[in-house]
Amino acid sequence: MLLLIQYTLIFASVLLLVALGGCFSEHSGVINIGLEGIMVFGALGGALMMKYLPADAPAAVIILLSIGAAMLVGIIYSLLLAVAAINFKADQTLVGTAMNLLGVAAATVFVKAINTAENPNNVSSTIQYINAKKAFLVNIGGFEFNWFMALAVALLLLSWVLLYKTRFGLRLQACGEHPQAADSVGINVYKMRYAGVMLSGLLGGVGGLVYITAGVSEWKFENGVAGFGFLALAVMIFGQWKPFRIALAALLFGLFRALSNVYTGFDFLASLNLPSTVYNMLPYIISLIVLALTSQKSAAPKAEGIPYDKGSR
Amino acid sequence: MENPYAIEMLNITKRFPGIVANDNITLQLRKGEIHALLGENGAGKSTLMSVLFGLYQPEEGVIKKDGKEVSIKNPNDATALGIGMVHQHFKLVECFTVLDNIILGMEPTKNGFLQKAEARKKIVALSERYGLHVDPDARIEDVTVGMQQRTEILKMLYRDNEILIFDEPTAVLTPQEIDELMQIMRNLAAEGKSILFISHKLAEIMAVADRCTVLRKGKYIGTVDTKDTTVEALSAMMVGRDVKFHVDKEDKTPGDVILKIENMTVASRMHHNNAVKNVSLEVRAGEIVCIAGIDGNGQTEFVYGLAGLEPLVSGKITLCGKDITKASIRSRSVSGISHIPEDRHKHGLVLDYTLEDNIVLQRYFEPEFTKAGFLRRKNIRSYAEKLIDQYDVRSGQGPVTVARSMSGGNQQKAIVAREIDRDPQLLIAVQPTRGLDVGAIEYIHRQIVAQRDAGKAVLLVSLEMDEVMDVSDRILVMYEGEIVGELDPRTATAEEMGLYMAGAKRKEQ
DSSP states (O other): HHHHHHHHHHHHHHHHHHHHHHHHHHTTOOOTTTTTHHHHHHHHHHHHHHHSSOOOOOOHHHHHHHHHHHHHHHHHHHHHHHIIIIISSSHHHHHHHHHHHHHHHHHHHHHHHHHHHHHHHHHOOOOOOHHHHHHHHEEETTTTEEHHHHHHHHHHHHHHHHHHHHHHHHHHHHHOOOHHHHTTTOEEEEHHHHHHHHHHHHHHHHHHHHHSSSOSSSGGGGTTTTTTTHHHHHHHHHTTTOOHHHHHHHHHEEEEEEHHGGGSSHHHHHHHTOOHHHHHHHHHHHHHHHHHHHHHGGOOOOTTTTOSSSSSS | OOOOOEEEEEEEEEEEEEEEEEEEEEEEEEETOEEHHHHHHSSSSSHHHHHHHSSSSEEEEEEEEETTEEOOOSHHHHHHEEEEOOOSSSOOOOSSSSHHHHHTTTTEEETTTEEEHHHHHHHHHHHHHHHHOOOSSSSSGOOOHHHHHHHHHHHHHHTTEEEEEEEEETTSSSSHHHHHHHHHHHHHHHHTTEHHHHHEEHHHHHHHHSEEEEEEEEEEEEEEEGGGOHHHHHHHHHHOOOOSSOOOOOOOOOOSSEEEEEEEEEEOOOTTTTTEEEEEEETTEEEEEEEETTTSHHHHHHHHHHHHOOOOEEEEEEEEEETTOOOOOHHHHHTTEEOOOIIIIIHHHOSSSSHHHHHTTTTSSSSTEEEETOOOHHHHHHHHHOOOHHHTOOOOSSSGGGGGSSHHHHHHHHHHHHHHTTTSSSSESSTTTOOOHHHHHHHHHHHHHHHHHHOOEEEEEEEOOHHHHHHOSEEEEEEEEEEEEEEEETTTTTTHHHHHTTTOOOOOO
């Protein structure tokens, strides 16, 4: 049971962070399908930082630096979307899809190059970070507390405050709902959209790092992040683009994802004798059902996906 | 002596490739006056306002505020000078509250946090002072168009704007709301605000404005005191010739019933309820029946149901004795319904097709235009040329002009030509003169009346009071999806119709 909670919380943290990222981007008016790719790159940044930090560095330093690296790389990668969608008014869905394809491929190439440079016989795309990972964990009784959980909660609160209590949030949402209105009162729509996309890069990047450190201590980058970016989009839609609802949705999806890791620990589930693949499929199936049922009354920002052109009004 | 002008635009010239949009135009707005800017579409009103807001830089001319020359490079400069505008299409965020919309862009903050309580005090004070009733906490999507407009006005007042520009503000309002707005404008002027009122509705200009500047084809025609002029004189200035306001038509006794609608109910795609409720009506040969009402009272869905764009929830439609309730759009069109749609870009034209292709859009499959599955381009061309000539549709390259590049008036003329030339039994015309200037309106009204005189049934859906009163033989008022009243245009008054339109009055069932 404790294990189930632990896994639920950590997977929910991933989904929450990435979905919040998507939420910022979409509230600014840019659809971010590329979250998957952003996660991969954020994960790469964090993993490399953990790999190269000296093993005896203090835990706090490891935590801060690897999170910082994941955020930074996530932001840089998200700029691809920002430049293409905001400056060149490209189709946001296509750019996002391209970013997902590029993300896994480019990360694989980088890691392989690094590995082969260290040891010519090593052609794997795996990075190990066994020691560094320990910095994130604190054992409380049998429960393995992960600093990322605290980070997710902190960023959730911060996101809510930012969206609903500050000038920035009000302006960001105006850009996603009615950019012409925002423009007419002197708000720079392009800048706000850049901010939205970059925030999604920051949150998506750190989400990627959390994902690859969730259960394991090495990551094979060929695998990408197994559709978690898309699951996060489903969480965001189920959460109706609102941070606290997103958090609840993330917990629900996280629970189903966690079940596949720990279902053998529950007698009645184990006795059902279902193959493990069924549990692996669960979150994805749930997201299909949830989206089919909820997409009717969607509260999506009205202007999302439409490039803003100052000329047309 | 103090300068009497709040803002002056002197000898403004703005050229675009191939066209002089503003040719030496002068507009002087006195402090505390209501000044109308009158002109047809394409007369240069929008360009002039874009110059004032810094969206365009004029080639010649200067702008002065309080007698001092100013340079306006972008909208923020205009705002800083105290110039504000209520756009024709409101610039409000629908899911925000009234309060959020007002403060957007000028939010009071403390340490980065919004201070809404402070903003609320200021807004409440302003709304009491100027008689602008709003509910600060209501969401824009839930409030009436009138309150949305008051929100827009409060947006300007909140920014302490001294010069208020209203761009065609009455287009979306009921007659009662128009009266209210005019009272508000007078209050604002009395408090020392200077108001520029852009419109092509002459009666409103005469009613509310002190002076009026007229533009025509990019040129400055003149500025007159409204108390020294007449509607006829203003329109002659605007159009450059005398315009008939009244449509001449003879009384005619209607013939057989052409269209019969029984208990029609149509669902709204947007709101998941029934937008048209149990409507029954008849249209006879040789009469123009007008569905009047304020925008959004089910007229759109009513026409969708009639034209076959939306299935009926219940009810029956009969055309010349034939049940067409379940007929497809094409079979309705072939059996004699012509439809001049409300949204000419969405349902009227394929914007990226040529004019000739648009003209045969409902007839391309007829043997005259198709042989063995191939289009007979020669016949299409000559037919298009005939219609273009007959209906005076003006375009850059004749039949091969891309529809998108044509002016709104000529796009509409092309649709009217196409629909009328099909020789229908029933002509449905939905807001056929929306956004058109006086000359084009006169033309289209003549065509509609000619159809009636030729013995066709005409169903006109209109939001324009004048059009309703002038063109129709019988008026049905639609309110919240129901026909609430039937009026005779010869005896009814605008006030009476307004009461029906606002739902304040309805006929006994």
